[in-house]
Amino acid sequence: MAITIKDVADAAGVSTATVSRALRGLPNVDSATRERIQRIATDLDYVISPSASRLASGRTGSIAVITPYIARWYFSTVLSGVESVLQSAGMDLLLMSVSTPEGQHRLPPAPRLRRRVDGVLVIGLPPQDAQLHEVLSLRMPTSLIGLVMPGVPSVAIDDVVAGQIATQHLINLGHERIGVINGAPIMSPYTAENDRFRGFEAAMTDAGLPVDPMLEAYGYFTIAGGEQAMTALLTQKNPPTAVFAMSDEMAFGAMKAMRSHGLVPGRDISLVGIDGHDMSEFLDLTTVVQPVHDLGRIAAEALVLQLRSPGVEVPTDAIRLPTQLIVRGSTSPKRA
Amino acid sequence: MAITIKDVADAAGVSTATVSRALRGLPNVDSATRERIQRIATDLDYVISPSASRLASGRTGSIAVITPYIARWYFSTVLSGVESVLQSAGMDLLLMSVSTPEGQHRLPPAPRLRRRVDGVLVIGLPPQDAQLHEVLSLRMPTSLIGLVMPGVPSVAIDDVVAGQIATQHLINLGHERIGVINGAPIMSPYTAENDRFRGFEAAMTDAGLPVDPMLEAYGYFTIAGGEQAMTALLTQKNPPTAVFAMSDEMAFGAMKAMRSHGLVPGRDISLVGIDGHDMSEFLDLTTVVQPVHDLGRIAAEALVLQLRSPGVEVPTDAIRLPTQLIVRGSTSPKRA
């Protein structure tokens, strides 16, 4: 059927071993021989058989990306960062999500990883996630994105700082009754939401402000959830004058709720998010921008580097990327 | 190192051939034998070597998805539909984009496809795209998503109808000066934008309304582009009373431009989009919803089916999925 390395070897009058060395750029090949082989391979339209190469070498040349969601802004943006790197590195990107769009669970990814990829990139799975632990138990080169686990390489922002910056911004504007739209009620340690909440608490405490449990609501990182959470905050006896939403999408939902109540963000209630979502500028939302694309890019670069330098000890501490507050119209000084 | 089929065979007291058959669910295996082999394989924690299996069988069990963008709503949503199917089918999903986030081009995907995947899914590349033709020239099972080419299997909506529905809605509201925000000035045939424009023209013509070239602007399917396009429409001597944007994201940009001019969608100017973008409800945008997730899902299902039924002739005509107009606040009757 297809052209094999033997065909190239025969046409070049050399052995398959030499062809293999020449085409892979290994040393100890006469430059004239190499060029001739390369030319012949091109002429014959030869393409290597990945299966055979993988079987013989033991390396797959591919990396799996595991993510809970594909179609959400944060995850698809991270994914694009990862893809650009793997593309340049000539590695295959195997995509697998661990939850359906309907939120149902699916088959665990771990069995589909063994003998199939050289490394794994995991986006946004909380440290206590069962699927994540299965993956980690495989003990293959792995890097986490957007979350930090002790002893596991990762790339993330400092979520405590992010939460603090967002909250401090509201405090600086004179707000004292500050609500927070969290992810889920049950906050597991080491998650982004937990850290962001700690940053919130720290900023409040430093300013001598109380953290009122009544001013905490849960938006599950979705627009609809943010809307419900904001509604809950607005319908109580003493609503906050400012709200910190832990993600832009929840902030969007909060905006919707405000609109339903005839309130205008930045005029009636100040609102700040975290993400730097594409639509945040459009909606004039003040937000703590995180370099989402770079999160994926840098994690992928680190993993590729690790795979190419065997034996080298990899740093298991997190790589922290900076965030930046972008002030827009959704926040303003507290009215007297 | 790892457990091989031979280890399982030895432990079960059978040949590797029987193990191979038993584990793959092939017929002509004693059920007792099969169960025993399955149990032993599980006990031994045996996982098949994909490389070896692929080399021996000639099938890779993987499908490539080629897309111009990963982080945009439409593409990531299609991708999630594809992924859910391939996951269930037990096939690997190789993701490769053909343009960087900065819009630069990159290495052609075709060479990275040969001998590497069993089939290809292409999202949104126009029929005259060079990369697309390289892929098609490979003559492997391929399906297009969101675009139609004669002789190539595809899944798409009827873009002519979509454009017509959107425009007709505006006409029904009494609008006569209707602007259109197109993709790019140079309209290639068989593209979605071309079809949508034809639908626009048809609706206008049917209603006896003129198609004014001055009321056409280009938004390149981005928010920023939509904003510029709308600005161009608004700053001319005789602005339209209604605008048809060929995508929701361009409509979002159009909304932004309107806001800058002190105009309110649905009050001062009616605006309709196409997509059913996540944010369209939030922004109260009237839009022609297309089943984006299903586009990916159905294309993937068809391709998997084709790969599993060798020799069967595949229909090369497009599978058309229905669209639906959702009327929201961004459109209203023309004011006298």
Added chain:
DNA sequence: TTGTATGCGTTATCAT
């Protein structure tokens, strides 16, 4: 129903 044996296309070791 099960076993035997060959081939799949490369890589890598060891010679030369």
Added chain:
DNA sequence: ATGATAACGCATACAA
């Protein structure tokens, strides 16, 4: 610098 050849782990045609 190059060649010969043994793995690599499985699928499958053919036998039994």
